[in-house]
Amino acid sequence: MAVSTATPPRSLADVISAFEAVYPPAWAMEWDAVGLVCGDPEQRVERVLFAVDPVAAVVDEALEWGADLVVTHHPLMLRGVTSVAANTPKGNVVHRLIRAGAALYTAHTNADTAAPGVSDALARAVGLNGPLRPLDPDTTDPEGRRGIGRIGALDQPMILHDFAAQVAQGLPATAPGIRVSGDLDRLITTVAVSGGAGDSLLGAARAAGVDAFVTSDLRHHPASEFGEDPGPALVDTPHFASEWPWLADGAIHLADALARGDGRNGANVEIRVSTVVTDAWSQTFHHI
Structure with missing residues (x-):
């Protein structure tokens, strides 16, 4: 799925503002960790990838496509961490995205309850x-x-x-x-x-x-x-x-929110839904 629009590029802050008008962080559970994980609010956003999990395979897909922002349902930092060193799985995600100039944003229980x-x-x-x-x-x-x-x-x-x-x-x-x-x-x-x-x-x-x-x-x-x-x-x-079916809804609602903010037909942002299967289990075996 791709959603294209046609007005001047937006900043990350603009995109987040539009998205949070649909999925306010205040709707998240107290224990949750939603919002901007990494990224410069002033950076330009022209391509947004929606995915369920902030894992290496999704980063691969995002960087190959040239995404400026990855929106995931599951948080990267749900539990406390003491390091984001590049040789740790979470740290590797953060470092790769920052080096590529791509931001990461999470909408979790605020998207559940919406x-x-x-x-x-x-x-x-x-x-x-x-x-x-x-x-x-x-x-x-x-x-x-x-x-x-x-x-x-x-x-x-x-x-x-x-x-x-x-x-x-x-x-x-x-x-x-x-x-x-x-x-x-x-x-x-x-x-x-x-x-x-x-x-x-x-x-x-x-x-x-x-x-x-x-x-x-x-x-x-x-x-x-x-x-x-x-x-x-x-x-x-x-x-x-x-949870994967929500990604298309989130993409459509973001495009609509950006368009409403312009008062025009869009905001020059292309939005794609990840097709990478990030389920934790890769194989099942049955007794024969």
């Missing part, structure tokens, strides 16, 4: 086409639209087997694929989704009375115990795959 946000994009990717509402609403939002996760309905009910296949088809292919817990012949009509790790929302999904819950990183014990009582079927997707 409306539309990460889970809206996931919901559409797996086939929820009607109105959506938050699974875990943000109580500070008077409109009731923001929050973690989304609940919606399929256009037509389908059995869990077919719904799981639809989920797999709607998300980028990864080595682990998806896992399912529940009767494969169960009829699925209403669905809750949450991009990223969803263990903490199992109770909310049960309370919502949905037929299935699509999320990532479900651990053995919580999922096993959840399955012992009547409740939603579980569809566990790779973490990277559940």
Whole structure:
């Protein structure tokens, strides 16, 4: 995907300002680390790459394309570090970007809770086409639209087997694929989704009375115990795959925000979505 516009080049500060009008950092969780990681606010930005993870493969892609700014969903510095030496993985990312004159910016839980946000994009990717509402609403939002996760309905009910296949088809292919817990012949009509790790929302999904819950990183014990009582079927997707659909949304919203700021049709910024699969797992093996 590429989005092109046609007015004078923008500074990094301008681009960040436009982006934060859509995904304010104040919406991020207290423990999160969002915002500008490295880069000169006065530098010119003509090419922006959206990616899930700030890892070496994404830096390779960004520098090969000539990106001036990389926007990632996952933070590089989520946990405290005492060094960004170039011989460490995180330090190597920072040094390579700075040497190339490229900036790094993170939108994490502020993009999760936004409306539309990460889970809206996931919901559409797996086939929820009607109105959506938050699974875990943000109580500070008077409109009731923001929050973690989304609940919606399929256009037509389908059995869990077919719904799981639809989920797999709607998300980028990864080595682990998806896992399912529940009767494969169960009829699925209403669905809750949450991009990223969803263990903490199992109770909310049960309370919502949905037929299935699509999320990532479900651990053995919580999922096993959840399955012992009547409740939603579980569809566990790779973490990277559940958050990748948001990248295209983020790119479109940034282009729109820049255009609104100009009062014209755009801002001379080309925006691309990374196609590099950065899921942590590269291969699965099964007993034969």
